[in-house]
Amino acid sequence: MTVNDVSLAVFAADGPALARDQDATDLIGQLWGQDVDMIVIPTTRLADDFFALRTRVAGEIAQKFANYRLRVAVLGDIAEHVARSEAMASFVHESNRGTQLWFVPTLDELTGRLSRP
Template sequence: MPDTLQHINGTPVLVCAADGEPVHGERDATDLIGEAFHHDASWIAIPADRFEDDFFRLHTRVAGEIVQKFANYRLRVAIVGDISRHTAASSALRDFVRESNRGTQLWFVSDTEALRDRLGPAPANG
């Protein structure tokens, strides 16, 4: 299944396929950024399962490098899926997720419906 552009409540979101290539680091992030720009997306929704465990181990700095790459290109990111096994193992990750979800650059959401809710109501017609 390919990545697809979806307009979620009027916001163009590149929704990445669950069966896509793993996101290992900055190079993979750059590839996703290029695809998002190709589709004129302002958000990219990446399934949590596409990230290796090192992303969720903050001391590896993988998450920081990937998130910074997206921020440099002013592309917002939603990590979509259950990451509870990772947050259960790390209070630092729990804090990172909580702080990220307070902002506008990076969100951790349970599913695309939760992303839809976070993006707000659809614009009114007319």
């Protein structure tokens, strides 16, 4: 799928969870050689530790994708995680202000965001 010249790799909601940076490396390996600008990962594919910032899982996974110059969109409802943690709420807010990591509730919202100048 391509939106506004951004090539997306949208992963299925079911499948192995990303629980550590090696899992991100494995995911990147699956995409090697493909023309992909952004990876779309459903929240169901993220281990619970991803949403507990004290574990550093979110930072390690995000950094792994950044090292390979791949943008990431986390797709799905994360309201419960944000409500439980002020740190997570800040992380999501700051991430969504940038271009590397976005948290979006729906694919329609992601495509709308990518369509904006």
